[in-house]
Amino acid sequence: MKKIVRFSVHHPWRVIAVVLCITGFFLVQVPRVKIDPRVEIVLRQNNPVEAVYNRNRQDFESYADILIGMLHTDIYNPGSLEKISRITREIEGLEGVKKVTSILSVKNISGNEGGLEVSPLAEEGEIPATREDLQALREKAQSWGVYEGVYVTADGTGTALSVVLNDTVETDDIVPIYYTLLDIMKKYEGPEEFFISGPTVVEALQGHYMIKDLKLLVPLVNIVLLGFLFLFFRNFRGMVLPLIAVGIGSVWTIGLMPMLDIPLTMVTSVLPVALIAVGSAYGIHVLENVFSDAEEGRTGSSGITASVTRVSLPVIMAGLTTIASFMSLCTSAIVPLKQFGALSSFGLFVAVVISLTFVPAVLTIVDSRGWKYRSHHHSDKDLIGPVLGFFSRISLTRSRLILGISLVLFVLSVGGGLLVKSDLNLIEDFRKGSPIRVADEILNEKFSGTSLFNVVLDGVEPDDIKDPAVLREMDALQSRLMGMEDIGKAVSVVDFIKRMNQAMHDGDPAYYTIPESKELVGQYLLLFSFSGGTGELDSFVDFDSKSGQILLQMKSQSGYLAQDVVDEVDDYRERRLRSPQVAGIFTTGLSMLAKEFNRLVVQSQVRSFTVSFILVILIVSVMFKSFKLGCYSVVPLVVPIVLNFGIMGVTGIRLNAATAVIASLAIGIGIDYSIHFLSRYRHEIRLHNSVEKAIETSLNTSGRAILYNALAVAAGFLVLVPSNFVIISQLGILVALVMITTSLASITLLPAILKVFPPRLAKERPGALAPVIPLHGFTQGIQTGEESVVGCAGKALNTQSNRRIEHEV
């Protein structure tokens, strides 16, 4: 390590050049980062649920990608209809739009004695204007239930256009289409009101808002960091260098994303903020040591080499534990979580490396120029002191009470934690009151629902779907599904066939039934294709008529609703299904992905917990050469993390892709608190041989650093609160909360355990790893000398007690 540091100090320009070159290389990659808010990428490529979803999208044509609702007191008036017609034409002219269907253009099947008509509800280019025409349109629209709630509401106060996009349209292209649509709607607004939503729009807007978020939150977290650095160092290089170090780490990380084909998702978009909040600690720690040595006259390349070498081990150890914990997310089956784990680990690793090479290199150059900086010893009011005093008192005098309270809290939280629901619900990720969410709510209220869900019946042979037996099964299942709550509509080829049967029997409603012969069904479908209706059926029947699907419109995209549908379908399959030609019934749609996500996220939480706990216990045990201390170190993490889930359960915050990272963050950062406290405790116990005294001293030194640091990281994550997404906002609050509770646990619960069950510690050998871990994040350095700590927290310049530890080590 010393060699590396010495090299950096002796060849500063070379190191700086290399780092800048690599940074330049990654910086060039940054614009290539792709945003991919699609739900399907959340699951692994070989996930069966995802495979079924993709197969379905290939087999059947899209039914509706974007829904535009128009509300008015009565839409059956020439003005409103004229608007629909003109809007339709304008949208059809847009790049990427394949088809627009409205109440005017939707196909109607009607029949009388003379013949059969399959035609749009209104003649092409002719808008009903007279009272009779309007009435005729209203009657036609109401004559077939298939339209109701889809293209027009039953009371005629709302009508909807469904837009289908070309297969070639990428998610990136949808945002501009959405904004163009908004512009078009604006032109026609009044007295009619317009609302746009739909699964594709919601997905695409997520990506759009992610970018908005980054533009707001990244500068904000930088400002917060700068503020803390200013309070801490009160000089320019102290403010800039840690920022640069973690900034370089972030650039490398983001630059790596397009190279590894990792897109920006809801989870990975948090990376920059998380890296800056967590990873600035290393640079701060290095600078703090260099500055304090400089104050004591140890300057120049030898001074810097010595300071940096001394802090390198604690910095590396701190990095290692945090990286280990973040890495545990890589065990997740949820792709963005995995990616977040790998990338954040990489970013933190880079931040560590840069802090130990690039930062000393820059310092050497600055130092050799003889630039001075102002010392920053301030000893203003100490707000933390009384707090620490209080905790130190109670943790010693009321240890058992603290243990008891912790236990009760733990048990209660487990109870609360069991209430936690996990769900992937795109629309609910947006804030209440955001235009897309408002639009979606209104459309769901007035129409059948903006979430689409597919129930597919697979035949055995091609053309099986034309078999009346299969159609009857489909019909029965369809009506059962229609009866479910939150399902606004169920449409299938059955509706078309019944309607044609009726039309071919002179419009007699008694013939709104499935015909008896397969031939007739085949002939009806041919007839429909002669009438130019093929496109309509492509959403319902696959290419060789082997499979058909019931399309459900639902009011919610929740995985729980998907579960209800699956249960209903399973029940049907097991108890009602008779036809041997139905090889299988399966369900798919975005909600099914949500349901699968729910299953996996819980599983992956448990797995990454276990992995990170084991890793952390191992690292700490090796570090302290004591398995017992390894176990002690995770106790103050367990309670706050369980408490976090308890809070989530009680407040109804869902376990989602964002909140799923909290536990790993808490372990990664919180473990450093434990290590920090335990290393000081072990040191003190050897000096004083009294548990109480050791705890008290540890609390006053390490405890202070821990609290400062926790406040700083919390502040860093609170930056996420103004995010456009509810779930990111919640992530910010919960991380801040868990930082506070973890730090409190490590200065109350940990001492209490040490008091009640004091571990027998092995004799410390010189040279053993007894790291004084720097704390993450930025902390204020307003405190007095003796109580300061090595970490990046506390008064910048190290006190003798710290130095002592390090030297003794």
Place this chain on the structure above:
Amino acid sequence: MKYRMVAASFFGLLAAGALVLTGQAPALSAEMSAYDIVKKSEELTDQANDSTADMTMILVNDKGQKRERKLSAFVKKYGEDSSKSILFFESPADVKGTSFLVWTENKEDKQWLYLPALQRVRQISASGKGESFMGTELTFFDMGSHDVDDYTFTQLGEEPADGEDCYKIEALPKKVEFYSKIIFWIRKSNFIPAKADFYDPKGRYEKQGTFTQVKNIQSINTPMHIEMHNVQNKRTTIIELENVVYDTGLKDAMFTERYMKRGK
């Protein structure tokens, strides 16, 4: 004036010809050669008074899956703008015996369909021109006849297609409705079109038709293999002709409701 597209083959007298024009003198001398070529093409293909053919229609989707239909077609011309055609479906099994009758009188279509499973003939309404015909990559517009006055023709030089030297001719509609541009390759040897590119109203390349395996039947050159490939949705429609016979003197009685029920 009118021209018809090949696909119309199946209704049309022309079991061939991507574009067949019955033109009068060209409006502009600059366009002379383009008109001449098209006119000649029409003259050579539109010779028969009636035609009979067996057809295999193969629909291929973007994944390469195929769906096949067999039918036999009979067409009889009744003057310049009028004709009658009837189609009988042979396969798939469920639609066997279904027949489709079209009377075109002065470009107005009347259509009837006979469903054997119901033993009923029903007149059916004409579809929108831009709609797909029977799920193929051909639209009703492609099948119909159009006024040549609606287009401006330009010769773009010569270019080989289907291994033969061709005239390359651009047709621009004066009012963009279904296509913004069509480019034809017409064989120099026999004036039978070899290829045609269609551009959608937004100006993007939409589909390509190819007309190959030209066979001389009763001294009328007839492409027996027609393909329409939609480059946007990656689907293809293939039409294979067999047993093409011209001028057998088809009876008027063939094009009636009674005959629809009887089968060919």
